[in-house]
Amino acid sequence: MIWYDETAARREERFSIWDKRVEQDGTPQAIPQKYARELQSKIAGKVVLPGDPDYNTDRMVFNPRFSAYPQAIVYCVSPADVAECLNVSRALDLPVVVRSGGHSTAGFSSQSGFLIDVSELNDVGIYPESECAWVGPGTTFGKFNKHLQAYGYHTPGGACPTVCVGGYMQGGGYGFTARIFGMNCDQVEAVRVMLSDGRIVYADSEWNTDLYWAVRGGTGSNFGVLLAVKYKIYPLNSFAGFSICWSMAGAEGETQTANALAWLQANFMRTGAPDQLGYQMIWAYQGAEGTAKVPMLLMRGMYNGSTEDMRSVIQPVLDQPGAVLQTVYDPMPYEALNEALLSKPYEIPEFPKNFPFPPREAKLSRYLDQLLTADDWLKLVQYYVSTPNQTAIAAMEIYGGAIATPERTNAFIHRDVYCDIFFDVFWATEADKDQMLAFSQGWADTIAPYWGGRVYQNYPSPDNPDFGENYWGSYYPVLRFIKSKYDPLNLFRYPQSIAPTDRLDEDMGIYGLDKPIQHAHRS
Missing domain, CATH: 3.30.465.10 (Uridine Diphospho-n-acetylenolpyruvylglucosamine Reductase; domain 3)
Structure with a gap:
């Protein structure tokens, strides 16, 4: 029997590529080959450097709007691989960013420095x-x-x-x-x-x-x-589901939609809707391929209970002028229902056949913590329907219910709000970019009078000087102190990472701040 070490063979293949590579003007800087070779020799995963055949693919994140150039990308397949990466990044004083799926809306899943990819750490028990x-x-x-x-x-x-x-x-x-x-x-x-x-x-x-x-x-x-x-x-794994819609077309449609949103916010969001109901609302242009698309307000939801009970729960919504019941789903597995709610009868958002995928995208999150009048909602609706690109959407992630747990349970501070409403614009070519970013900024200006200053940290925007206050509010000083304790070198850093500090004026009752790090293992 001949023993064959596949890992060693792959390693030698990469070394051969590095030996033959000729540095050219414009090639991003790579970590020194001494460190790269030593790292590749010690890990079971893969080191990718600038100039490698797969570098330009591997450096990209989900949103092609962003294009960073790490000095090394490492696909880790074990914690030991991660430890070796950290050894190199410390030795070279390179900032580290960790990528799991690459979906950061501000492109923070990749940056100049050291990129640790953990997509292969995906065991499930x-x-x-x-x-x-x-x-x-x-x-x-x-x-x-x-x-x-x-x-x-x-x-x-x-x-x-x-x-x-x-x-x-x-x-x-x-x-x-x-x-x-x-x-x-x-x-x-x-x-x-x-x-x-x-x-x-x-x-x-x-x-x-x-x-x-x-x-x-x-x-x-x-x-x-x-x-x-x-x-x-x-x-449990099965939920009932539903889809309700309002047409935004014309003055009557805009008014009915604004009235519905005002009623829902006052009676069916933070309070009013039962805790067994979860739903989202999407503003989107909808219609069959080849037909004129119509701006719609879509309400899609899941209910933990029977179809009959769900129908009773959503009846007050259906009583609102303009509401149309599109679909009712009997209890089905969560994954299938999740897919149906976002794809039937049309995908959300809908892209023309010639639109590149994944598209270039800009997302803007705003939490609403105050009641808007129907006139307020009408201003937002009228701005949305003025879009120069019908792929744009606004989506409302509805809060209340179990989300409204007591504060300080963890670092997620956005508890006492009605919803997060995010604006999403897309463009196919660079020529469309400025127009769509200007439209997004116009949305920010229009919603500004109703915004309480908070942003969902999972929807970051790349240009946000007040991100600490926006994402974490009064929790930010505590997070800075914890950052300093667990990452004293500030090795993990990127444009909107938490800035370390050794000063804390108020611990806010967060237990364990004064205790040393416990390094012993626990099952």
């Missing part, structure tokens, strides 16, 4: 006897939901199946069932994190409690490399 799951940070929600469905369990996740656990959870994590169970970060019972010195720490409600508090809402690439998440899971 479901433990029905203790109603928990251990999940790797690179696990997509498409994969996670398949595992949960096989056992008949559920935990709140995102609408997009290609988004990964790592970044999503650390920024909060909203989805259709968040009103029913809470944000995704609220389901976390423990985490394992590798700190900048390469040591792994366990954090839960008893161990490293300040880190446990901060990771759940403090966003990724701040405190360390997330290696695993322990989730609480629920013994």
Whole structure:
């Protein structure tokens, strides 16, 4: 029998590529080959450097609007690989950013410096006897939901199946069932994190409690490399669903839509709607291919109960002028219902056949914490329908229910709000970019009088000088102190990372701030 080391063969192949490479003007700087070769020799994953055949593909994130040039990209397949990456980044004093799925709306999943890709840390373990799951940070929600469905369990996740656990959870994590169970970060019972010195720490409600508090809402690439998440899971997997719509077309449609939004905000968001109901609202142009599309207000939701009970719950909504019941879904598996709500009868958003995918995109998040009048909503509706590009959408992620837990439970501060409303514009070519960014800025100006100053940290914008206050409010000083404790070198940094500080004027009752880091392992 001939023994063949596939890893060694791949390593030698990469060394051969590096030996033959000729540095050219304009080629991004790579880490010194001495470090690259040593790193590739020690890990089971793959090192990608500027100039490699796959570099220009591997450096990209989901949104092609952003184009960063890391000095090294490393695909890690084990915690040992991550530790070796951190050794090199410390030696070279290179900032580290961690990428799980690459969906950062501001492009922060890739940057100049050292990029640790954890997409292959995607193991899933479901433990029905203790109603928990251990999940790797690179696990997509498409994969996670398949595992949960096989056992008949559920935990709140995102609408997009290609988004990964790592970044999503650390920024909060909203989805259709968040009103029913809470944000995704609220389901976390423990985490394992590798700190900048390469040591792994366990954090839960008893161990490293300040880190446990901060990771759940403090966003990724701040405190360390997330290696695993322990989730609480629920013994159900089927939900009833519905779709209601209003036409925004013409003056009557705009007025009916504005009146409906005012009624819903006052009676069916933060309060009024039962906690067993989760729903989102989307402003989108809809219509069959080849026909004139019509601006619509779409209300899509899930209900934890029977179809009959759900019909009773949504009847007051259907009583509003202009409301049309599009579809009712009998209870079905969560994943199938999630897909149906966002794709039937038309995809949201709808892109023409010649539109590149994934498209270039700019997303702008604004939390609403005050009641708007029908006239206020009308101003927003009229601005939206003036879009120069009918792929633009506005989406309302409705809060209340289980999201409105007592504050300070974790670093996700946005609890007492009506909704997050985000504006999403897309463009096919660079020639359209300025027009769509100007339209997005116009939306920001129009909604400004009603905005309370908070932004969902999972929807960052690249130009945001007040991000600390916008994302975390009064929690930001505490997060800065915890950042300094667990990442004293500030190795994990990017344009909107948490700035470390060794000063804390008020601990806000966050337990564990004065305790040393517990490095012992715990199962």
